[in-house]
Amino acid sequence: MKYGKYILAACFIFVLFSCASKKYNLEELQSKKLKSYAPPQAHVVTLKNGLQCFFLEDHTLPVVRAYALVKAGTLQDPQDKVGLSEITSALLDYGGAGNLGPSEVDKRKDTLGIELNSSAGKEFSSVSLHALSEDLHPALELFLDTLFQPQLNAKRLQTIKKNLLEELKREKDNPQTFVEREFSALLFGRDNPWVRQANAKSVATISQKDVRAFHQKAFVPSQMMLAVSGDFHEEEVVDMLQRYFDRLPAFSEAEALPQPAPLELAFQAETKHLARPLTQSFIRMGHLGIKRSNPDKYALLLLNYILGGGGFSSRLMADIRVKRGLAYGISSEFSPQTDYGDFTISVATKSSSTNEVIERVKQHLEVIVEEGVTEHELALAKDALLNQLIFAFDAPEKIVKHEVIYAFYGYPKNYLEIYKDEIGKVTTEKIKKVAEKYLHPEALKILILGPKMSEQ
Structure with a gap:
């Protein structure tokens, strides 16, 4: 029995290396369909x-x-x-x-x-x-x-x-x-x-x-x-x-609070480097995005998931981290707001690979604009976004808080059903159209925080 623990350890190491050596292909990934879920209404x-x-x-x-x-x-x-x-x-x-x-x-x-x-x-x-x-x-x-x-x-x-x-x-x-x-x-x-x-x-x-x-x-x-x-x-x-x-005394009538002037939608490339004695470069890339009222937001949510919002199943993470080892993490995000929001890609990399990472990101944007996405990528993205919904409505306080915020934004009472329906209707053709319309790889704003270029 004194050798038992060594045998168990050897077996564990064998299994560990066997699992580690197995390669997973994105095309082989499958997601489970979520059962219909309708949270109670306030x-x-x-x-x-x-x-x-x-x-x-x-x-x-x-x-x-x-x-x-x-x-x-x-x-x-x-x-x-x-x-x-x-x-x-x-x-x-x-x-x-x-x-x-x-x-x-x-x-x-x-x-x-x-x-x-x-x-x-x-x-x-x-x-x-x-x-x-x-x-x-x-x-x-x-x-x-x-x-x-x-x-x-x-x-x-x-x-x-x-x-x-x-x-x-x-x-x-x-x-x-x-x-x-x-x-x-x-x-x-x-x-x-x-x-x-x-x-x-x-x-x-x-x-x-x-x-x-x-x-x-x-x-x-x-x-x-x-x-x-x-x-x-x-x-x-x-x-x-x-x-x-x-x-309480009667409240005075609500006064109109100041509102910001409308944003002007414009796209112009610009790169800014803020020099700091760091071992890494912290990079942000992007441009202005869309308003919350834009009906194309559902297709853009799916596009973003495939590009960089879906963690290890996204293109940017699969290439820049998994394949090339250029960064620990990279992500993209479309953030709609009442006025124009932003589209942002965030990544940190060792200073010597700053330019390589920026060029790889630009190439991914150009490819998704020119070629769109695959049916398999879109199916995975749809399942992921719809499956995530349950976690946003899995407690009474979350349900009622969402209802309040939806009401503030002026969404209809059945917005959750609208969201699910609109996500389900998006096609690969629609993804390509919104990529062509809302992604501007030629007009990116780029901010780099890190060592001077001469020090890299």
Whole structure:
């Protein structure tokens, strides 16, 4: 028996090397069809103050989640106070609420085991709650006070501004974060509302008065949507909401918040090299993309999956990492937004192979424009995108949150079914047409962060 462990080890090594030596062909890959899945739909109620509420009861676990979407984000920051919405969101978390000061709110969260978080995105801000259902009343009260009666404590404001400035400094030392920000500036223009970033000067000008004014304009029930999911009863929550708002002074009519000027769609090749003493080159390549309302987005999602969005099954990964060993990872992404979004390819490679990687990417773009994709590639991409859907709707809070965001974007209630149908209808001919129309390998913006070319 003393040799048993050696025999087992030898067998394990044999099996390991046998598996490692086997080569897999992309054409041999098969995917399983997903069974039909239709998530439950939320019940929508609009309160008399205009707050649109989405309710989805699920009594499996004794937890309740709430999610409030506010129709204002970084796009609404004044030009000289970029960072205002982000600072406002952070202050909702830490600046006190209702009749509780900042420290008292912190203690209440800890006592009840509540998770309460705020964030600001480009087009909207949000506040989320996670609590035990037995604590529904105090948890929801604190959640609503955070939204509608925040104290916005001045001392906490200074702490948040200081932390934000430190975070901005650290981002400059992170190559991945820095190259993403600089590439966005190259694509859209540094001061464009879609990509502009807070800086020391803009943060310094933001006062408590500015935060209060922004909150008063943006956090109005008629400009918000609320999702509640989990172990609760709709009638009880509606009653709590009505009684809460009845105690508050009437909200002023929602003011029109500033909107960014429309983007101009233009394509012009440009390469920018930012020299840094790094061992790798961090590369971003791309150009402007499409609007969220573009009906060709379904075909572009599939095209992108085949090109570089599908991990190891994508062309870029199979060639540049697996075949040539030029990078650990490479990906592509079409990111639609209300105005023109972007198409971006991201990769990091050793500095000596920078030019080779860039040329290989260009060649792949040219080939997919000229030749399109195969039926097998398209079938795999369709199955992958449709199979991934279930993970976006596998919990009540995900389902109701998606419904809120879809409503914000103006999608129809049956958007999930539309999405599945549109993905299913895409053909290889359609893929080739959208590749010819929306990919511009001759007009790429290229940003390289790494050693000087002479040092490579």
